[in-house]
Amino acid sequence: MPVIELTDVSRAFTVTSRTGFRRTRREVRAVDGLSFTVEPGEVVGYIGPNGAGKSTTIKMLTGILVPSGGTIRVAGVDPSRHRLKLAKRIGVVFGQRTTLWWDLPLKDSFAVLQKMYGVPIARHRENLATFVELLDLGDLLDVPVRQLSLGQRMRGDIAAALLHDPEIVYLDEPTIGLDVISKARLREFLAQVNAERRTTVILTTHDLDDIEALCTRVMVIDHGRQIFDGTLPTLRASQSAPRTLVVDLATSLPPITIPGATVTKVDGPRQHLTFPPTTSAAPLVAHLAATYPLADLTIAEPTIESIITQLYTPTPDLS
Numbered sequence: 242m243p244v245i246e247l248t249d250v251s252r253a254f255t256v257t258s259r260t261g262f263r264r265t266r267r268e269v270r271a272v273d274g275l276s277f278t279v280e281p282g283e284v285v286g287y288i289g290p291n292g293a294g295k296s297t298t299i300k301m302l303t304g305i306l307v308p309s310g311g312t313i314r315v316a317g318v319d320p321s322r323h324r325l326k327l328a329k330r331i332g333v334v335f336g337q338r339t340t341l342w343w344d345l346p347l348k349d350s351f352a353v354l355q356k357m358y359g360v361p362i363a364r365h366r367e368n369l370a371t372f373v374e375l376l377d378l379g380d381l382l383d384v385p386v387r388q389l390s391l392g393q394r395m396r397g398d399i400a401a402a403l404l405h406d407p408e409i410v411y412l413d414e415p416t417i418g419l420d421v422i423s424k425a426r427l428r429e430f431l432a433q434v435n436a437e438r439r440t441t442v443i444l445t446t447h448d449l450d451d452i453e454a455l456c457t458r459v460m461v462i463d464h465g466r467q468i469f470d471g472t473l474p475t476l477r478a479s480q481s482a483p484r485t486l487v488v489d490l491a492t493s494l495p496p497i498t499i500p501g502a503t504v505t506k507v508d509g510p511r512q513h514l515t516f517p518p519t520t521s522a523a524p525l526v527a528h529l530a531a532t533y534p535l536a537d538l539t540i541a542e543p544t545i546e547s548i549i550t551q552l553y554t555p556t557p558d559l560s
């Protein structure tokens with residue numbers, strides 16, 4: 242049974258602007274007829290360009306915002322009508338701001354959360370010990386939150402969001418501004434939590450490496466509407482971005498000629514050949530191996546970045 246269910250959900254805002262003495266009101270449809278379900282334990286990347294409606298969706302899922310139309314069920318309840326009840330079953334992390342108490346040492350913030358959520362003390366201790374170890378928080382527990390670095394604070398925020406054993410966590414840009422090592426550590430931690438606890442994760446990010454590392458499913462929205470829902474390989478295959486064969490020859494040669502592929506770059510003995518995503522690489526490789534002195538060969542898939550850029554680019558209206 243789905244843990245999250247949206248049926249034809251929309252949310253409009255009225256925006257007032259002033260030109261001289263005139264005030265004009267216009268309606269912005271931040272979310273426009275969105276329907277999807279998420280099963281327990283799924284890790285869904287929820288992505289889209291700026292202003293696509295991602296934050297508005299997350300705010301409706303937590304109950305902060307009431308939809309203008311449609312229905313939402315999260316863990317069996319309507320979030321906006323049962324916000325407090327739902328709060329015990331969800332965790333939220335906003336990369337841009339902390340949910341911890343600025344002047345309190347990290348461990349006191351955790352203690353406040355234990356009381357707020359009514360987590361049994363034994364369970365709290367158990368969770369705290371696990372998160373302190375996995376997120377390397379031991380030396381930070383006595384440090385006031387305001388003195389933590391961004392990466393340290395984010396680790397604290399993620400632990401705080403999970404201490405009450407939520408079934409669902411919403412992570413809004415959790416790796417923003419972090420260095421490569423901190424990002425990798427966080428991703429590893431989230432993957433482990435999801436695998437061990439079957440926590441459902443909705444991840445909003447502009448960092449496509451987060452998606453690669455964590456998400457079994459990607460949902461792309463634009464102008465408040467869903468434009469893709471599927472796996473990363475399907476997203477890759479759905480687009481026409483070409484694939485590339487990087488061929489290392491035993492010696493420098495003029496550009497290779499084989500049917501179905503085109504040389505785009507020659508760099509000494511290395512040549513780059515592109516071929517359509519619908520073509521299998523196997524016959525091309527066989528042909529190359531039979532005709533040319535090969536030293537090495539690799540296939541480069543289009544980056545998700547290029548695929549998503551393509552998705553966002555409207556197709557020209559030819560009517």
Ligand SMILES: Nc1ncnc2c1ncn2[C@@H]1O[C@H](COP(=O)(O)OP(=O)(O)OP(=O)(O)O)[C@@H](O)[C@H]1O
Nearest residue numbers: 254256269271289290291292293294295296297298
């Ligand atoms: N409180 C509000 N009042 C008026 N308009 C709003 C409000 N909140 C959001 N919007 C508008 O709704 C649209 C969707 O905004 P939203 O913040 O959901 O996008 P987003 O996908 O989260 O963007 P970003 O990646 O920049 O955070 C935008 O046009 C935004 O200006």
